[in-house]
Amino acid sequence: MDWDYAPAPESSAIAGIRDRYLPFVNGEFVEGNGADLDTINPGRAERLATVSTTTAEDVDRAVAAARRAYQRVWSRMSGAERGKYLFRIARGIAERSRELAVVETLDNGKPIKETRDFDVPTAAQHFFYHAGWADKLQHLGLGPAPAALGVAGQVIPWNFPLLMASWKIAPALAAGNTVVIKPAETTPLSILVLAEIIADADLPPGVVNIVTGAGDVGEALVTHPGIDKVAFTGSTAVGRRIQHQLAGTGRKLTLELGGKGANIVFDDAAQDQAIEGIVNGIFFNQGQVCCAGSRLLVQESIAEEFTDRLKDRVETLRVGDPLDKNTDVGAINSAAQLGRIKDLVAAGAAEGADLWSSSCPLPSNGYYLSPTIFTSATPSMRISREEIFGPVLTTLTFRTPEEALSKANNSAYGLSAGVWTEKGSRAMGMAAGLRAGVIWDNTFNRFDPAASFGGYKESGFGREGGPSGLAAYLETDDEAVLGGSRSRTAKDEGATL
């Protein structure tokens, strides 16, 4: 008997995708001076829309607009008024949530159930949460008079295009800064719809500017001398480069980089719950998540049975059309990313790990990969050390909690970790010993604007969300300085304009 679900596709018409999109500078959608770029629907490997991109010259204009808006309007406005704009934007996102979910799914390839139930509502929540901080900054625990920095330059990745945009813009504006932000070149559409919402909210021109393009535009932005603060989310390699480039400038920098999160399962764990958490940890958003639980550490005594049960569960995941409401795993964001994942999978097999993939059928068009699990991996293999950023899980075993800690912490990264055990003291003890910024005990992939998020070690520095996330956008109670003035170059120059 065929128990398969009937297809339940969301209508792509809801997205109202236009043929061509423009960058958003000084409150207007304007032609960029860069070459046009096609954005691809990864679910079908076909062109979705064309986007006008920007150049260093356009970045200059955007930074100048942000500076003007900062000086003339935004820095003079009360926190309460700033907050009201953020509340308006939160409402705007909620009102256009269905459209945004479809746009995001078409442009990114992630399943509609994720954009609909996670990305878009959480994006709105970020604006709503931070709106309330705008008039309460003196209560943050950062001294009596935290002050805005000026203009923030932000670069965001393609894995959560709308959520990352909200996650970056909302705290920056709440703290009183203005923003120039660059989305990834493969996923520019949802932030440009957000720009419409921002414009409809009557946000003063120049407070938020969106420049489109590839890495060269990002580089022009983060190295621009008119920027007071840089926030980057993306690969560790690029993060290192930005830190190097900003050396000596005194500009505030936060980096949210890669990860190789460990999911640690003890023999007393509730196994069915653990399996659901592990599946979510590595197959949510096709594993294209910096905090993905990409390393599974299972206690040796249950390893064989547990991985068999895990494979049974993964076999039931439905890979396919991202617009189908029944789809669990959608499309990889780009052909290039699919190639990178396949290279690492090949390396894992070549290095001797046992490769298993789900037998689920894959669509004939589009960038898809079957959920993949490596067993018998060793900590030195590339698949255990390098971020794969795809639906590929690497399994290792351990005997004692100490061994689990040492294996989990044996990574240059330190962004996330999961612990599965029914013993509370062990869960808390492991959480204390893990060198990672976010620890999920008996759950995984929980996010909230009220809870700070960010990495240890080479997963970056600085936090996003909660009071510590706002600290990254504020001048705080730094120590006294001889002469009484601080060297805030960009802002000081700006102040004399």
Place this chain on the structure above:
Amino acid sequence: MAHLSVSKTYKLYLGGAFPRSESGRTYPVRDIKGNFMANAALGSRKDGRDAVAAARKGVGAWSKATPYNRGQVIYRIAEMLEGRRAQFVELISTSTGASARAAGAEVDAAVNRLVHYAGWTDKLSAVFGGANPVSGPYFSYSAPEPTGVVAVVAPAGSPLLGLVSVLAPVITGGNSAVVIAAEDDPCVAITLAEVLATSDVPAGVVNILTGRAAEIAPHLAAHGDVNGLDLTGADVELRLALEQAAAGTVKRVYVPKGVPDFTGPPGTARLRAFLEIKTVWHPVGSVSLAAGSSY
């Protein structure tokens, strides 16, 4: 017969011990009038590596010590420093030419600074962390944790207060420190090491190198087992090179905005620079006191 004074040999302070530089090198330290005061160890790249290894060992026990205990130990440093007040006044006067009164004020300020930080250890969590009111059935909290091993380039100019002001916030947060003392004031730094060595500070929590920052610091900045870098005492050129080297391992770098006025209020930026914020989530089951409860 007249008493011939026993002059002191200043060595490094690594892992709770006072070794000579493995390089066997020393450099002469002169007072403000140019008279020979002593030879100090001219620390090498290898001494830097040894210091990092000692600091890594030291941070284990220190970061796990209770905040109450850490506060008591830092207060103990203040007590021991107070007890040696006269020695430091004389040393500071000799090496910097400060009047006895000014040198005394510097020692007092250093004692006060330590007392200030002693009271911070068990308040960091309340001020920089707390329960997160997340919208779901989860208990979520964020708490600060030490980042690990922090390399510090100590400032010149105010040999005791400057050194204490950069060192204290690092260890207050539970980190261990590898300090490169100001090149011209190694005697004050190593005498402070004697205070630290008798203050219940576990071995390896503070390690002090004397010598040239330009020679040692680049290796610390590029070292894979150093988690943070405080560049307060580095000049502009050295700062740039160190910041660039630090990018290779995504280190946390603290660079003061301008020249710190160590006599002023210290703020919290130095504390926060070397704290990670860890967020922990745990599901919350529903508990009903009424009949038919579920858990």
